[in-house]
Amino acid sequence: MAKPKAVVLLSGGLDSSTVLAIAKDKGFDCLTMSFDYGQRQRAELSASEKLSHSFGAIDHRVVKLDTGLFQHSALTDLSLDVPDYDEEDADKIPVTYVPARNTVFLSMALAVAESIGADDIFFGANIIDYSGYPDCRPEYIDAFEKMANLATKSAVEGRKVSIHAPLVNLDKSEIIKQGLALGVDYSQTVSCYQADDQGRACGYCDSCTFRKKGFADLGVEDPTRYQ
Amino acid sequence: MAKPKAVVLLSGGLDSSTVLAIAKDKGFDCLTMSFDYGQRQRAELSASEKLSHSFGAIDHRVVKLDTGLFQHSALTDLSLDVPDYDEEDADKIPVTYVPARNTVFLSMALAVAESIGADDIFFGANIIDYSGYPDCRPEYIDAFEKMANLATKSAVEGRKVSIHAPLVNLDKSEIIKQGLALGVDYSQTVSCYQADDQGRACGYCDSCTFRKKGFADLGVEDPTRYQ
Numbered sequence: 001m002a003k004p005k006a007v008v009l010l011s012g013g014l015d016s017s018t019v020l021a022i023a024k025d026k027g028f029d030c031l032t033m034s035f036d037y038g039q040r041q042r043a044e045l046s047a048s049e050k051l052s053h054s055f056g057a058i059d060h061r062v063v064k065l066d067t068g069l070f071q072h073s074a075l076t077d078l079s080l081d082v083p084d085y086d087e088e089d090a091d092k093i094p095v096t097y098v099p100a101r102n103t104v105f106l107s108m109a110l111a112v113a114e115s116i117g118a119d120d121i122f123f124g125a126n127i128i129d130y131s132g133y134p135d136c137r138p139e140y141i142d143a144f145e146k147m148a149n150l151a152t153k154s155a156v157e158g159r160k161v162s163i164h165a166p167l168v169n170l171d172k173s174e175i176i177k178q179g180l181a182l183g184v185d186y187s188q189t190v191s192c193y194q195a196d197d198q199g200r201a202c203g204y205c206d207s208c209t210f211r212k213k214g215f216a217d218l219g220v221e222d223p224t225r226y227q
Numbered sequence: 228m229a230k231p232k233a234v235v236l237l238s239g240g241l242d243s244s245t246v247l248a249i250a251k252d253k254g255f256d257c258l259t260m261s262f263d264y265g266q267r268q269r270a271e272l273s274a275s276e277k278l279s280h281s282f283g284a285i286d287h288r289v290v291k292l293d294t295g296l297f298q299h300s301a302l303t304d305l306s307l308d309v310p311d312y313d314e315e316d317a318d319k320i321p322v323t324y325v326p327a328r329n330t331v332f333l334s335m336a337l338a339v340a341e342s343i344g345a346d347d348i349f350f351g352a353n354i355i356d357y358s359g360y361p362d363c364r365p366e367y368i369d370a371f372e373k374m375a376n377l378a379t380k381s382a383v384e385g386r387k388v389s390i391h392a393p394l395v396n397l398d399k400s401e402i403i404k405q406g407l408a409l410g411v412d413y414s415q416t417v418s419c420y421q422a423d424d425q426g427r428a429c430g431y432c433d434s435c436t437f438r439k440k441g442f443a444d445l446g447v448e449d450p451t452r453y454q
Contacts, residue, residue, distance in 0.1 A: 061293075063292075063293050064293060065290075066288075066290050066291060097380050099337075099338045099339075099341035099342050099379060099380070100334060100335075100337040100338035100341055100375075100378055100379055101338070102378070103334045103337055103338070103374070103375070103378045104331075104334045104335055104337075104338055106334075107327060107330045107331045107333075107334040108327075108331055110326075110327040110330055110331075111326045111327035111328070111330070111331055112326075114326035114327055115326050134377060134378060134379060134380060134382060134383045135377075135378045135379070137377065139377055140374070140377040140378055143370070143373050143374035143377050143378075144374050144378075146370050146373070146374070147330070147367070147370035147371050147373070147374045148327075148330070150361060150362075150364065150366055150367040150370050151327055151329070151330045151361060151362045151367055151370075151371075152326060152327055152361060152362070153324050153326070153361060155361060156361045
């Protein structure tokens with residue numbers, strides 16, 4: 001019997017790579033999607049492609065988005081600096097927030113899922129070790145799923161689409177533990193907001209800070225390639 | 228005082244052009260958005276640009292989407308024919324359905340709205356004279372609005388985004404009546420699913436059929452340019 005298909009949003013970072021491993025482990029044939037939206041960390045695009053291949057995805061799609069779509073974010077506007085992690089700012093949504101990004105990504109995943117006959121979409125949202133982005137919260141994910149189940153012809157025909165965020169309540173060390181058990185090679189993943197062209201991390205941004213702490217908390221060696 | 232800004236989804240058809248006129252009439256500075264997603268009716272793109280300009284929009288954005296994103300629709304797949312309207316099929320979702328299209332368009336409108344500080348998004352969904360598309364129904368629009376109000380930094384900061392679908396319960400003749408009162412020149416709008424390069428309509432597809440009937444029901448001359 002053919003395996004069910006799933007669409008997996010894959011940024012090439014630690015979380016989404018772990019999610020891809022989880023989706024594969026659950027028995028899905030995975031189509032991975034990455035987005036080229038003018039982000040400064042270009043290395044994540046090649047990391048995604050390699051990770052998709054190494055996990056045997058059935059297809060990898062890179063969607064190019066108009067760079068003007070997402071404005072006023074340090075991830076897309078090179079005139080804004082990516083700040084170092086600062087615990088005092090931990091309750092604020094940082095300048096790396098990209099307007100409605102996950103909504104745009106999930107919407108496109110929904111379009112592709114319906115096109116290929118997949119009822120499952122996976123993404124790596126997480127609310128424990130994260131930067132307070134609103135579009136990672138469980139209530140947001142539930143609302144997106146509700147909307148998605150009214151949006152499509154598949155839904156009208158009685159098929160239910162599920163938005164899976166298997167990491168949403170895990171801390172970074174728990175995520176890494178799962179990923180290692182499933183064979184994720186974290187040296188190939190790129191989480192840093194300002195990785196260089198070779199995918200080497202800065203070690204100081206929010207994303208690097210959470211990631212570093214995850215390996216330390218788990219007590220395993222951090223395989224991240226730093227600049 | 229500066230006017231509030233709104234994002235208006237503008238396909239260049241009868242409905243969205245009327246919505247632009249309504250949004251302007253309500254006192255908004257309108258940014259219009261069109262999408263180049265490989266649709267067969269290319270004339271709607273130039274119609275949108277002209278209509279945006281003639282209604283004094285503050286900006287017009289054409290978002291180019293990967294043509295592979297939307298598959299298996301007669302609007303994007305030139306190997307599928309656009310069917311003539313057939314009353315017997317009126318309760319089925321037709322082959323012109325594009326997977327998750329309005330969800331993708333509204334998501335991008337949400338990203339742009341947040342980027343420019345707009346809390347209002349207008350689109351021309353309608354459930355009276357329409358083709359049964361699921362992503363035009365009021366329950367879908369409500370679900371999208373709920374999701375949008377959990378998705379963004381603006382929402383977390385207490386700003387509410389509204390998805391306006393002012394035509395949703397109007398029939399075509401009522402829409403045309405409103406548009407004429409607000410100065411819409413319907414000869415410049417392109418509704419046909421297979422308009423030619425000059426924007427001239429086929430007269431036989433679902434979209435042409437609903438539009439024709441609207442002018443006839445209202446008892447005004449149909450200014451549509453036919454092939």
